[in-house]
Amino acid sequence: MKEMLLMMVSAALVNNVLLARFLGLCPFMGVTSRIDTAAGMGLATTFVMTFSAMMDWTVQHYLLEAYDLGFLRIVTFILVIASTVQFSEMVIRKVSPSLFRMLGIYLPLITTNCAVLGVALLVVDAKMGFLASILFAFASALGFSLVMIIFAGLRERLVLAQVPGLFSGAPIALIVASLLAMAFMGFSGIGTI
Amino acid sequence: MSNDFKTLAKDGLWNRNGVFSMMLGLCPSMAMTTSATNGFGMGMATLVVIIATSFLVSLFRKVITQEVRIAIFVVISAVMVTVVDMAMNAWLHELYKVLGLFIPLIVVNCLPMARMESFSSKQPLLPSVIDGLFTGLGFTFALTLMGAVREVIGSGTLFADASLLLGPAFKVIEMRLLPEDMGVLIMILPPGAFLVLGLLIVAKRLIDQRSERRAQQASAVPSLA
Numbered sequence: 001m002k003e004m005l006l007m008m009v010s011a012a013l014v015n016n017v018l019l020a021r022f023l024g025l026c027p028f029m030g031v032t033s034r035i036d037t038a039a040g041m042g043l044a045t046t047f048v049m050t051f052s053a054m055m056d057w058t059v060q061h062y063l064l065e066a067y068d069l070g071f072l073r074i075v076t077f078i079l080v081i082a083s084t085v086q087f088s089e090m091v092i093r094k095v096s097p098s099l100f101r102m103l104g105i106y107l108p109l110i111t112t113n114c115a116v117l118g119v120a121l122l123v124v125d126a127k128m129g130f131l132a133s134i135l136f137a138f139a140s141a142l143g144f145s146l147v148m149i150i151f152a153g154l155r156e157r158l159v160l161a162q163v164p165g166l167f168s169g170a171p172i173a174l175i176v177a178s179l180l181a182m183a184f185m186g187f188s189g190i191g192t193i
Numbered sequence: 194m195s196n197d198f199k200t201l202a203k204d205g206l207w208n209r210n211g212v213f214s215m216m217l218g219l220c221p222s223m224a225m226t227t228s229a230t231n232g233f234g235m236g237m238a239t240l241v242v243i244i245a246t247s248f249l250v251s252l253f254r255k256v257i258t259q260e261v262r263i264a265i266f267v268v269i270s271a272v273m274v275t276v277v278d279m280a281m282n283a284w285l286h287e288l289y290k291v292l293g294l295f296i297p298l299i300v301v302n303c304l305p306m307a308r309m310e311s312f313s314s315k316q317p318l319l320p321s322v323i324d325g326l327f328t329g330l331g332f333t334f335a336l337t338l339m340g341a342v343r344e345v346i347g348s349g350t351l352f353a354d355a356s357l358l359l360g361p362a363f364k365v366i367e368m369r370l371l372p373e374d375m376g377v378l379i380m381i382l383p384p385g386a387f388l389v390l391g392l393l394i395v396a397k398r399l400i401d402q403r404s405e406r407r408a409q410q411a412s413a414v415p416s417l418a
Contacts, residue, residue, distance in 0.1 A: 020223035020383055026303060029216055071279065074297045075271040082267065111267075114220050114301040121297055166324060166398050167391075174391030181384040 004135055011136050014142035016189055017115045019147060019181040024115030028148065029173065031106065038152035040143025044088075044103045046138070048110045052084040053137030056120040057130055063087060077120055083101055085111045115144060198323055201248045205327025212335035212390070213397045217303040221295045222336050223386040224364025227347070234288045236333025238277055238296060243305045245273045247313040247325030254314050266309045267300070272356070274300045288358040304332060335393075342389050345370055347380035 017023045032038045089107045093100045119140050123133040163172050213221045225235040249269050257265050278296045281289040313321035348372030355363035
């Protein structure tokens with residue numbers, strides 16, 4: 001139990017997918033101009049990342065390893081993720097139309113979020129168990145959402161700041177991200193695995 | 194026609210450089226630029242995938258219909274990435290171990306996808322391959338530059354371990370520019386990646402601004418005379 005908890009803290013904060021592993025930087029730079037869109041993206045990604053890690057784990061163990069098809073891993077995983085995204089889009093539309101409207105175009109975009117594929121591959125490479133894989137994916141996704149929301153908050157304030165012309169837009173956002181990454185380095189040493 | 198290729202080259206390498214102007218493919222360009230050698234290796238792996246996918250998509254552009262194109266692009270790039278992954282595992286095993294997770298992740302790199310969607314699915318074979326080549330070279334250039342800046346400031350070396358990762362022939366480019374303990378460690382750690390990319394984008398804007406001003410002056414002179 002304690003090990004699982006430490007593993008989750010490590011996945012969410014210490015080895016944060018965005019700031020330490022550099023996975024999923026496209027939505028990090030792309031959809032963090034407002035807090036509510038960043039939160040929506042975080043929520044959708046949390047759902048997809050957890051669910052697809054579950055599916056990918058099952059496929060890896062009962063299909064690819066059982067029939068010695070390891071070389072098809074990349075192709076299979078990307079298809080599993082694409083269908084997971086499609087499936088969650090249908091479920092969310094049925095279950096909660098208001099959430100569906102809020103997430104809007106962000107759902108299909110998750111297919112090309114490298115954090116989802118990256119976490120699935122990390123889980124398989126580390127040979128984690130089923131429960132550990134789900135918890136790892138869920139904690140990583142929480143860390144992802146946390147940083148998305150913090151960064152969106154920073155960027156909302158950044159719009160009001162006076163920035164030298166050459167630095168406006170992407171460069172200043174990257175420099176702010178650098179400072180945020182420095183802050184997250186403060187977590188290193190907690191619950192290392 | 195050669196003029197077209199010149200435009201393709203200039204666009205791919207500089208004007209719409211994947212990393213510095215389009216902000217595509219950010220994940221590998223941050224994670225794999227702790228040294229110039231890693232950046233170069235990552236760039237070359239992506240280059241091979243971009244050329245191969247551009248070639249295939251352009252070859253089959255008449256049979257790929259609009260509705261299913263995204264799925265086909267994804268499968269094509271997943272297959273090519275698998276090939277590159279296995280080839281690197283076999284022939285460049287040291288480099289393969291360093292790049293690790295980021296080789297399979299080329300599938301979800303936006304850069305090959307962007308070229309397939311906006312260029313090679315509409316253009317003949319030769320321009321598509323040339324476009325893929327220069328887009329890939331631009332990406333390699335960006336990653337090597339970022340890697341070089343981070344490595345020189347961070348550990349004081351340039352192209353360290355090149356002979357180990359790329360082959361013994363690359364021994365000559367390994368060099369040490371700063372003494373052993375002069376490195377600023379933060380540049381190799383994650384914050385350095387964001388910082389260096391931010392500053393390099395500013396540098397690119399500065400150069401663009403300069404050349405634009407020079408072009409304006411050049412065009413202004415004859416009208417005065």
